[in-house]
Amino acid sequence: MLARTPSDPGAGALAGFQPGDSLFTAQGRGFHGRGCLLQATPREDVGACAARLLTQAAEQCAADAAAPDKAGLPGTDGARPLLLGLLPYDPAGPAPALLRVPRTLRRIHAPHDLPPAHGIAILQRREYPDQAGYEGSVRAALERLDRDDGLRKLVLSRTLELELERPLDLPEVLARLWQASPHGHTYALPVSEHGQDYFLGASPELLVRREGRRVRVHPLAGTAARHPDAAEDARIAQALLDSPKDRLEHAVVVEAIEAALRPLCRTLNIPAQPGLTSTARLWHLGTLIEGELADPAISALDLAIALHPTPAVCGLPTADARHAISALEPFERGYFAGAVGWCDAAGDGAWAVAIRCAQIHGRRLTLSAGAGIVPGSVPALEYQETGNKLRTVLDALGIR
Numbered sequence: 001m002l003a004r005t006p007s008d009p010g011a012g013a014l015a016g017f018q019p020g021d022s023l024f025t026a027q028g029r030g031f032h033g034r035g036c037l038l039q040a041t042p043r044e045d046v047g048a049c050a051a052r053l054l055t056q057a058a059e060q061c062a063a064d065a066a067a068p069d070k071a072g073l074p075g076t077d078g079a080r081p082l083l084l085g086l087l088p089y090d091p092a093g094p095a096p097a098l099l100r101v102p103r104t105l106r107r108i109h110a111p112h113d114l115p116p117a118h119g120i121a122i123l124q125r126r127e128y129p130d131q132a133g134y135e136g137s138v139r140a141a142l143e144r145l146d147r148d149d150g151l152r153k154l155v156l157s158r159t160l161e162l163e164l165e166r167p168l169d170l171p172e173v174l175a176r177l178w179q180a181s182p183h184g185h186t187y188a189l190p191v192s193e194h195g196q197d198y199f200l201g202a203s204p205e206l207l208v209r210r211e212g213r214r215v216r217v218h219p220l221a222g223t224a225a226r227h228p229d230a231a232e233d234a235r236i237a238q239a240l241l242d243s244p245k246d247r248l249e250h251a252v253v254v255e256a257i258e259a260a261l262r263p264l265c266r267t268l269n270i271p272a273q274p275g276l277t278s279t280a281r282l283w284h285l286g287t288l289i290e291g292e293l294a295d296p297a298i299s300a301l302d303l304a305i306a307l308h309p310t311p312a313v314c315g316l317p318t319a320d321a322r323h324a325i326s327a328l329e330p331f332e333r334g335y336f337a338g339a340v341g342w343c344d345a346a347g348d349g350a351w352a353v354a355i356r357c358a359q360i361h362g363r364r365l366t367l368s369a370g371a372g373i374v375p376g377s378v379p380a381l382e383y384q385e386t387g388n389k390l391r392t393v394l395d396a397l398g399i400r
């Protein structure tokens with residue numbers, strides 16, 4: 001169980017996380033949504049559906065506030081209702097978008113000083129595709145990239161299915177994910193009717209944040225495993241910055257984001273060179289892009305829909321890459337490589353790329369991770385890289 005002391009508000013806050021609750025964090029602060037006031041699972045017109053839900057929630061809040069016996073406003077952050085949501089990787093695939101206005105919402109802070117995870121016994125473990133299958137699909141992707149002049153990048157992913165000895169302790173896992181990734185986005189949303197199945201994770205990648213006219217996007221692409229020795233770790237980071245293969249993987253993402261944002265922004269600042277971003281286990285190339293919207297009516301969710309899927313999780317050109325991925329990957333991505341975040345009625349919000357994640361069904365988990373393939377990618381190294389990305393969730397479970 002969690003270490004709970006009165007001076008440890010973060011872990012204490014997450015210890016109250018119940019089935020049916022939802023979570024989204026950014027920069028050490030988060031929203032914990034209790035229960036569900038309103039929910040929709042639209043397959044199209046997701047932005048319009050979100051706007052309708054938020055209007056309905058505001059009306060309900062106003063009615064509740066007028067009722068003398070009601071303390072606090074349901075589904076709100078202060079006086080503004082907001083929704084938490086998930087967009088699937090493929091809008092035409094089997095998983096619908098999920099939009100949820102929680103019954104109540106409170107702000108919580110990142111936990112700290114949790115004791116090491118005890119670990120949990122694994123009854124069954126299956127990699128799908130397995131190493132040979134994944135490396136074979138990377139080779140097939142490299143052949144496609146070689147043959148097809150138009151196609152410049154493809155992201156190929158794989159899954160790890162686990163059956164555990166007991167169901168996960170959700171508050172504990174979420175607290176550990178958040179503690180290990182304090183600067184990222186830890187998230188959890190119930191994806192089944194009665195709140196027993198969850199999609200959760202800790203993403204280092206900001207798809208988009210909007211505050212008024214201000215827009216911020218922080219794409220990551222290009223990855224190297226970190227090293228416990230500081231000097232070696234710094235050398236690895238520099239080698240990543242200098243790697244032409246990783247710079248290409250990254251440049252393709254920035255190019256696609258620029259193409260999507262330029263028409264929507266009156267100013268847009270894109271640094272010429274990427275910088276470095278780290279997680280507990282990985283270095284990534286990252287570019288912080290900032291702009292000012294031409295039309296403030298475009299919401300954070302509209303922006304997320306316009307940008308998704310970036311070539312950080314799909315490829316370039318998007319339609320060709322999507323098609324090639326569905327031919328090479330033997331499973332449906334569902335919410336993996338989709339987007340997760342929040343949006344309010346003013347259109348403000350933040351959405352992260354839904355990676356470093358797992359779909360949970362009782363004692364069964366499916367973890368997913370992908371890697372960008374460009375000419376020069378080495379199949380065995382991409383397999384290793386996806387394994388390192390799977391560690392985000394495995395570490396939070398205490399699984400070695």
Ligand SMILES: C=C(O[C@@H]1C=C(C(=O)O)C=C[C@H]1O)C(=O)O
Pocket residue numbers: 155157205220221222223249284312313355356368369370371372373389
């Ligand atoms: C696809 C994933 O990560 C993405 C792919 C990266 C890469 O290929 O270098 C890096 C960061 C993410 O944009 C994942 O974690 O599953």
